[in-house]
Amino acid sequence: MSDPTEHGLTRDEVAKVAALAMLELTDDELTTFTGQLAAVLEHAKDVEALDVADVPPTNHPYPLTNVFRVDDAAAVSVEDKERMRQAVLATAPEAEDQQFMVPPALGEEL
Amino acid sequence: MTDAPITGLTLAADIAAGRSSAVAALDGHLARIAEREDEIHAFNLVTADQARAAAESIDQRLAAGEDVGPLAGVPVALKDNMCTEGVATTCSSRILEGWIPPYDATVVQKLEAAGAVMVGKTNLDEFAMGSSTENSAFGPTLNPLDTSRVPGGSSGGSAAAVAAGFAPLSLGSDTGGSIRQPAALCGVVGMKPSYGAVSRYGLIAFASSLDQIGPFTHDVADSAALFEVIAGHDPQDSTSIPHQALTDAGVLSVSERLSEGVDGLRVGVISELMGSIDGFEPEVLAQTRAAADALAGAGAKVDEVSIPSAIYGLSAYYLIAPAEASSNLARYDGVRYGHREQGKANTGLMMSASRTAGFGAEVKRRIMLGTYGLSAGYHDAFYGKAQRVRTLIINDFERAYQDFDVLLSPTSPCVAFPFGAKADPLTMYLNDVATIPSNLAGHPALSVPFGTGADNMPVGVQVLAPMLGEAVMYQVAAEIERAAVAAGGAS
Numbered sequence: 001m002s003d004p005t006e007h008g009l010t011r012d013e014v015a016k017v018a019a020l021a022m023l024e025l026t027d028d029e030l031t032t033f034t035g036q037l038a039a040v041l042e043h044a045k046d047v048e049a050l051d052v053a054d055v056p057p058t059n060h061p062y063p064l065t066n067v068f069r070v071d072d073a074a075a076v077s078v079e080d081k082e083r084m085r086q087a088v089l090a091t092a093p094e095a096e097d098q099q100f101m102v103p104p105a106l107g108e109e110l
Numbered sequence: 111m112t113d114a115p116i117t118g119l120t121l122a123a124d125i126a127a128g129r130s131s132a133v134a135a136l137d138g139h140l141a142r143i144a145e146r147e148d149e150i151h152a153f154n155l156v157t158a159d160q161a162r163a164a165a166e167s168i169d170q171r172l173a174a175g176e177d178v179g180p181l182a183g184v185p186v187a188l189k190d191n192m193c194t195e196g197v198a199t200t201c202s203s204r205i206l207e208g209w210i211p212p213y214d215a216t217v218v219q220k221l222e223a224a225g226a227v228m229v230g231k232t233n234l235d236e237f238a239m240g241s242s243t244e245n246s247a248f249g250p251t252l253n254p255l256d257t258s259r260v261p262g263g264s265s266g267g268s269a270a271a272v273a274a275g276f277a278p279l280s281l282g283s284d285t286g287g288s289i290r291q292p293a294a295l296c297g298v299v300g301m302k303p304s305y306g307a308v309s310r311y312g313l314i315a316f317a318s319s320l321d322q323i324g325p326f327t328h329d330v331a332d333s334a335a336l337f338e339v340i341a342g343h344d345p346q347d348s349t350s351i352p353h354q355a356l357t358d359a360g361v362l363s364v365s366e367r368l369s370e371g372v373d374g375l376r377v378g379v380i381s382e383l384m385g386s387i388d389g390f391e392p393e394v395l396a397q398t399r400a401a402a403d404a405l406a407g408a409g410a411k412v413d414e415v416s417i418p419s420a421i422y423g424l425s426a427y428y429l430i431a432p433a434e435a436s437s438n439l440a441r442y443d444g445v446r447y448g449h450r451e452q453g454k455a456n457t458g459l460m461m462s463a464s465r466t467a468g469f470g471a472e473v474k475r476r477i478m479l480g481t482y483g484l485s486a487g488y489h490d491a492f493y494g495k496a497q498r499v500r501t502l503i504i505n506d507f508e509r510a511y512q513d514f515d516v517l518l519s520p521t522s523p524c525v526a527f528p529f530g531a532k533a534d535p536l537t538m539y540l541n542d543v544a545t546i547p548s549n550l551a552g553h554p555a556l557s558v559p560f561g562t563g564a565d566n567m568p569v570g571v572q573v574l575a576p577m578l579g580e581a582v583m584y585q586v587a588a589e590i591e592r593a594a595v596a597a598g599g600a601s
Contacts, residue, residue, distance in 0.1 A: 014478065014482075017481045017485065018478060021436060021478055022458075022461050023474055024466040033474070036535050039534075040479060040536055040539070041479075043428075044425040046425050047496070050419070052498035057494060057498050058497055058501045061504070061552020061553075061577070062349065064306070087210075091210050091212075092446055093448070093449075100445055103455065103456050105456065106456070
C-alpha cells in the first residue's frame with residue numbers, strides 16, 4: 001500500500017468509516033464530513049516533517065504497569081447487590097427478568 | 111454584580127465561625143442563579159432541593175460541634191460528565207438523556223466528605239468535545255462577562271457558574287485544555303492536575319490517557335484548597351498515582367507554598383507559543399510578557415525557552431484523542447443505558463439508529479476521525495506516529511525542566527470570541543494549541559487571570575510544571591495573581 005497520508009480522504013472512505021463506527025450518514029452529511037475530516041488530516045500532515053523512526057511511542061504519561069488488586073470478593077451484602085442490580089436495570093431502555101432486552105440479534109425478524 | 115465575589119475559603123471560614131451558615135450561603139447563591147441562569151445557561155440541572163437538605167444537615171452537624179470538613183457548607187457545581195448517584199448525568203448528549211448513575215464519582219464522594227454542597231450539574235460541549243460549549247445538545251452557555259461571546263469549553267458551564275457567582279467553586283475536566291481555556295475566557299482560575307493525581311473513577315471517559323478532573327475558582331488560594339480536597343490515590347482508578355509519590359512531591363499540600371514568593375525560581379517563556387504560530391492576539395501576548403516581567407520583578411530568573419515539538423502537539427492530539435474516544439464511545443449502543451431508537455428489526459439496526467440519533471455532529475466527527483486513524487493500513491501512519499510525537503513532546507519538556515522550574519505561555523491564543531466565530535472545526539481545534547502539550551505529557555498546568563485583552567475581555571496566563579510539580583506551579587501562580595491585583599488588572 002502506498003503511504004496513506006499522501007492521498008486525500010474520499011467519500012467512500014468516510015462512508016466505510018461511518019459504517020464501522022455504526023453511524024448512518026445522509027448524502028449531505030457525507031459531503032460535509034468528508035471535507036471537514038480531510039482538512040483535519042491535511043493539517044496533521046505537519047508531523048511528517050519529524051523523524052520519529054527511532055522514537056518509542058507513548059501510550060500513557062505515567063509509568064504504571066500491571067496494577068492489580070487483591071483477588072478478594074468485595075464485602076457487599078445480598079441486599080446491596082440486589083439494590084445495585086435494580087439501579088442498573090432501572091435505567092436500561094428495556095429489561096425483563098433481570099436481563100437487558102434487545103431486538104432479535106440475527107436476521108431481520110424471528 | 112458589583113460586589114467582589116466571595117471566595118470558597120472566605121465562605122468556609124464565615125460558616126465555621128458562625129458568621130454565616132450553610133443554608134444562608136446556599137440561599138445567596140440560589141438567588142444569583144434565579145437572577146441570571148435563564149440568560150447564562152451554566153447548568154443542565156440545578157439540584158436546589160437536594161442542596162438544601164445537605165446544607166441543613168451540615169448546619170445541624172456544625173451546631174453539634176462536629177468537624178464537618180474544610181469546605182463545610184460551601185456550594186460547588188459539577189461538570190455534567192461526573193457521575194452522581196441518583197442525579198441525572200448527561201454529558202450534554204441526547205444519548206445519555208434521562209440516565210441516572212447508580213454510583214458517585216470519587217471526586218463527588220470527596221467533596222461530600224469535605225462538607226461541600228453540590229448545587230447542580232453544569233453544561234459542556236457534548237462528551238467534552240469542543241472549545242466553546244456550542245456543541246452541547248441542550249444549547250450553549252453564555253459568557254457572563256459578555257453574553258454575545260462564548261465562555262470557552264468544553265467545561266464552559268463550570269467556568270461560567272463561578273464567573274457569574276452561581277457557586278464559588280466548580281469542577282471541570284480537561285482533555286486538551288477544557289478547564290484552562292474556559293477559565294481564561296471567563297476570567298477565573300482553572301487547573302489541570304498531573305495525570306493520575308485526581309481519580310477518574312466516575313468521570314465519563316472521553317480520551318482516557320488524557321482526561322483529568324480539576325478545579326475552577328475565583329482565586330489561586332481557593333484552587334489550591336479545592337485541589338487538595340479532590341487529589342489523592344484511588345484504588346478504583348488503575349491509573350491513579352500511588353499515595354507515597356503524591357506526598358513525596360508535596361502534591362497534597364500545595365497551599366503551604368502560596369506565600370513563598372518566586373525569588374530565585376527559574377521561569378521559561380515558551381517561545382513557540384509567543385507568536386511564532388498564527389492566531390495569537392497581540393494583547394494576549396503582551397499580557398503574558400507583562401506577567402513574566404512581574405515574576406522577574408519579584409526575583410525570578412526569566413528567560414525564553416524552546417519546546418520545538420509543541421507546535422506538533424495539536425496534530426498528535428487530534429489523532430490520539432479521537433482514537434481513544436472512538437473506542438470509549440463504542441459503549442453507547444442503546445443496549446444497557448441511554449437512548450434507544452424503537453421499532454428496529456434487529457439489534458445491529460437498533461444500535462446504528464440509536465447512535466445516529468443520539469450523537470451530535472462534533473461527536474460523530476471525532477468518532478469517525480478516530481476510527482479512520484485506527485483502521486487497518488492507517489494505524490501506523492496516524493495513531494502510531496502521533497504516539498511517537500507524544501514522546502518527543504515529553505522529551506522536549508524534560509530538557510526544558512533541566513533549566514527551568516516552571517514554564518509560561520498564554521492559555522488561549524485569543525480572548526472570548528463571539529458565538530459562531532469558529533464554525534469550521536479545524537479553526538476551533540487551533541484554539542487548543544497552547545493547552546494540549548500538557549495533556550500529552552501528563553503534566554499539570556494552570557490558567558490565572560492577568561489583565562485584559564481586546565474588547566476588555568480577560569486574558570489567562572498559563573503556568574506549566576513538570577509531572578507532580580503542582581506545588582511550584584501554585585507558588586508561581588500566586589505571585590502572578592498578586593501582580594495582577596497590584597496592577598488593578600485582575601478580573
